[in-house]
Amino acid sequence: MPPLPAGQPIDLLIDARWIIPVEPFRTLLENHAVAIHNGRILGLLPSDQAHVTYQARRRVSLNEHVLIPGLINLHSHAAMSLLRGYADDQPLMRWLQEHIWPAEGRLVCADFVRDGTLLAGAEMLRGGITCFNDMYFFPEAAAQSIQRLGMRAVLGLITLEFPSAYASDASDYLSKGLATRDRLANTDRIGFTLAPHAPYSVEDKTFERIVTLAAQLDLSVHIHIHETAQEIEESMRLHGMRPLERLHRLGLLGPHLIGVHAVHLNGRDLALLADHGCSIVHCPTSNMKLASGIAPITAAMEQGIRVGLGTDGSASNNRCDLFWEMRHGALLGKVATDNAAAFDAHTMLRMATLEGATALGLENDIGSLRPGKCADLCAVRLDDWILQPCFDPASHLLYAAGREQVSHVWVQGDEKVTDGQLNDTDINELLDISALWQNNALMQRGNGGSGIPPQSNLP
Template sequence: MHVPIDLLIEARWIIPVEPADVVLEDHAVAVNDGRIVAILQQGEANTRFFPRQRKRLAHHILIPGLVNLHTHAAMTLLRGLADDLPLMEWLQIHIWPAEEKHVSEQFVYDGTLIACAEMLRGGITCFNDMYFYPKAIAGAALASGMRAAIGLITLDLTTPYAADADDYLAKGLAARDALRDEPLLSFCLAPHAPYTVSDQAFTRVLTLAEQCDLPIHLHLHETLQEIEDSVQRFGIRPIERLHQLGLLGPGLIGAHGIHLNMDEIALLAQHSCSIAHCPSSNLKLASGIAPTATLVKQGVNMGLGTDGAASNNRLDLFQELRLAALLAKGYNGQADAVGAHQALRMATLGGAQALGLNDAIGSIKIGKAADLCAVNINDIGLTPCYDPASLLVYSAGREYVTDVWVAGQLRVANGHLLETNEIELINLAALWQNQIRPLNV
């Protein structure tokens, strides 16, 4: 007797990520009520299930939806505003003044909506955000049908969004309370960075993280200047400061993690912390190259992030996949430093684990949500295929993504967004461009 299900996806290859280093050939994924109910040979699937919808992917690799572990989605509206500058000059002279003048709830909603469209088309089904107006971020993600971890940002700086750390936290927690029942949303406490958050504010963040069982997401050891300033101001490096404050733990997500010594890497591993590796942003801002292979070898959980479009300038995890693997090889002088399967794990299960969502997403596994990405490799630039995982990481790009599902719902079909009018979004971006930097005509 055939069992009725919502969807059956038949793929030439499936890389489930869990278990590790596995590639399944001519298998199918059965989906019902948004969850994966079986992974089996196509012949067996056709005798066992009666799907209401069937998707045949004869020339595709099916992978878990990608998880963007660190981004500032609304900054899509600042893409290319002040390129080719060092981080602190970029921030203090250009980005922060532009934000002071233009950032509003509407800015955040529109910028995040555009970012969601870019990310979904590139196979990203979940993003971990850090920005102002969390309700606007959540609204754009939900309107796009995308999964999001909403960062409740905290700073000791006054902005148009909030006056001080207490005000940031109060507004963030109110947003969480209003949205906590949305199944596609989760939340993080997001103290911006050790150089913008006081000890007192960090202590309050830690208390709330423990009370609410929320991860803590912050920028960490991104530049040498950040570390030198910390030593001058506090007498210790930022990670040691966080350690003394009690913030290191399984819920800590450090974005960038470039300038780390062996003692700091051991400390991160000991406390089961995660690093959001952002290779393109690190290179573009000349911040440095993270010791990825050493972090992995020492047992630190690694995810991949794009950072914001203002500092990358692409919300493209396929680019980060390739760079993460290649930079690790070059940095260590070892061709096997980070392999294709390890890089893919960073972009999927590693990010999910950092967010505490690894029971729900990050791999193609029975019981998990059907967050899936199909990549068409029937292209002259992707032939021949000896190893699907290597082809995916070293040859494929986001332009080969054809279909994307979030919780079993199709969001991208044949390369086209189903929830969003792309022309309207392009026009919306142009309107904001004219406001932020009026055209000289």
């Protein structure tokens, strides 16, 4: 997009004390401005120069703020916000088999997904997340809430061999998911992936169909991989090989693959991911809470594997908060490698923005503050007394500030959060939604099984 002539009116000019554009890497701009027109970034330039170059219809002054790209949550089960805190401090399989699967079997329906996604989306926007990559049932219901919020999302067309309230078998899941994609193909700010749940919940013949569909429709594949040691042991027993090796032989590995968790990786696994240009999603908070293990993120990055950050679902986290993920990812990475210099603020911010955008194939539109990209931005206020003194705003983003300091959020130039308050969202409605589904969950707890076979592992 060529720059407009000097003095040309533009929609918005944002002045900020600091800007971290992510591209170029490790860049910190001081007293600069972002010029925005028609939802896209025209330029980043010193504020005094910007005021001469552009005549903005609206100006926003962020005098003690750091401006960053909108954060990208590379893995979520948004609707599970309605099960936040439902069953905490349980071993993984007990948590799934005795609590989460039965609750989902009783509660999940289109209304549950619509309401849960609205609640999670509002939470994410309030915390600076402008785009999320989701995997759950009833994606069309999720899309309704995403459109209402005006944020950006990539919806996984979930596939399992087992029945649920959404579909009866793998063929039914795919048929319904693809029909949803066809209906919403031209919807602004919404994209799709194929989302086979995991190697242990999807059969070879279904994977083979997914490989064909991914190639025909140019869709990425979003899948849980190597989350637990038990998963790998079961794969060795049933298939005589590790899950990633099986996916490799079935043709799943490639630049389109987004592998979630990737906790238990050996040298062969890392080589497969690197050689095929796969991306992985690090979910440090969920992995720690469920005691799944510590993902070898340092080794993955050393081999050139792209790593983004995800929150996972609120039933296993319990926040849709990428500030938490950045901080936990950095601290976990340091202690796991005995290297205090590892995972600095710029590295973690890049994982939470540009790496996620690239994994989703959206790097030309989002993930950094570069001229021509969409104006998806997040402003973080650093003048709170509790954050003082501030020697390095990038370091403060990682170690001192949090989502509570997010003051403004824009999606494609549309202001979604102002002074820490959601725009066009009724907080009382969100409270009513939460209370309704909490009451439903409490009333139905113990009133029967889930209808989901115990060998399945739903998200």
